[in-house]
Amino acid sequence: MRTTLDDKRSVGAAKRSWRMLPRGRQWREHILVLACQIGVLMIFLGLWEWATAQDRQTAFLFGSPSAIAGFLVQMWQDGSLLRDSWITGLETALGFVLGNVIGTILGLSLWYSRFVSRVVQPFIVALGSIPIIALAPIMIIWFGTGLASKVAMSTLSVVVVALLTSYKGAMSVDPDQINLMRTLGAKKSQIFRKLVVPASLTDIFAGLKLTVGFALIGAIIGEFMSSSEGLGHAIFKAGSLYIIPKVFAALVATIALALILAFLVGKLEQYLTPWREEV
């Protein structure tokens, strides 16, 4: 059969436009962006260091990059940096997975019944509007001061968002595609598995990226309330003792943790939705 010339040309045109740039120019732009980012960071840290070097009071109130680095080295050497990061990371990861699994299963299954979804809608909105921090004392009472209460806090901050994003994904499936499945003789369960679930992946992953931060916030709030280890604990303790640079040092570790988790979610997305990275 014929494949027209036009077809072959438009295959290339379907690629995203920045990928059409010659390879060299692409690289040069990439490196330039990276250099500017590093430059901005250096200037910011330099000004900070310079300003706090002027007098001891400013240094006490605002810390200084060199002092923060000093605390990071010290926390690394006494092992608390890795231990605290590991604890908080574990709480966050468990809450993230638990909250997203529960929320996504609930959100997608609401697709099955328009009636049930209409019944539960106001309850979901009500649950979503509760400030998570208000639940922390109860979680400590129910689950104790250990890992479980932090995981519960983390799960709670994730679950409603995950539910709403996956429900939105399931409900925004093209009705023509549902009709297509029906004309192919698909049962409702087949429409769910072969169309609704994969079609919702884009929204589910948007939710995952959003909830990485929420899971971390939940875990840290839990640690603020009552804990003996973790980055939230380190921040709270250092803050209580007015050791500002140590607060910042723990904060740096928290940011690093968030970036690592976001990176892992991105990798998972690439792995599970290969059609979006094709070409």
Next chain:
Amino acid sequence: MIAGENNGGGMPVPPLPEPPLVAEKLAKTYGDGEALIPVIADLSLTLEAGRIVSIVGPSGCGKTTLLNVLCGLLAPSGGEVRWYGRPLTSMPDGVGYMLQKDLLFPWRTAIANVMLGLEVKGMPTSEARERAHVLLDQLGLHGFETHYPSTLSGGMRQRVALARTLVNEPEVLLLDEPFASLDFQTKLVIEGDTARLVRNQHRSVLLITHDIEEAVSLSDRVVVLSHRPTRIRSSYDIELDGDRADMMAARESPNFSQYVRSIWADLDVGTA
């Protein structure tokens, strides 16, 4: 001829098979109570086995509503739809459905999209893959089996959608402006492919279109619809010379422009 009729007491003639699709005095009204909008009014239509029938009508005349009623996605307000003589109760078997939107699933490769219907029916994967493969080859998509739809051109995507429809071996195809978004050359090629595959395999086609030339060049019969509420205004049996799978030859046929002109006049677009 009436099914089962005897010809003068001799050998009984085998009963004539029921036509694939009959619509009788079909009506469809939208709305409830106060605001009733009649979309289809008293429409009767027969699709005979192995024929290609096109429906053309002014825009907004309820062509897509008609198609949805015919295939059971919408219930008619009056009249009856019969598939092979049986009144339509649910989605009929053996019907392929194709729209202007290709509706390919972006997470499936070309071949996996084609296999969708066979998968739903529970056919073993190896057999489904084999059948999808053959069809994609016939439609000129050899080597593109593992491409995702996002990397295919509009014409190729519509060909994958055609393969997805044909792989289920439907006896009847309902096509709702499937070629409308394609450029002219691509359109002629795919129309030709469709005509060739459909006529070789003796499938029946009901094609809804607003393109008069497409309707005349592809079909055995063209039915012209009126403005809303939709009725049948006229019906033309199309007789053209030459290979009916060659869209260019159809256009060069002496009767072609005559049909197009008559149908254009019937559509009454100028006064709308």
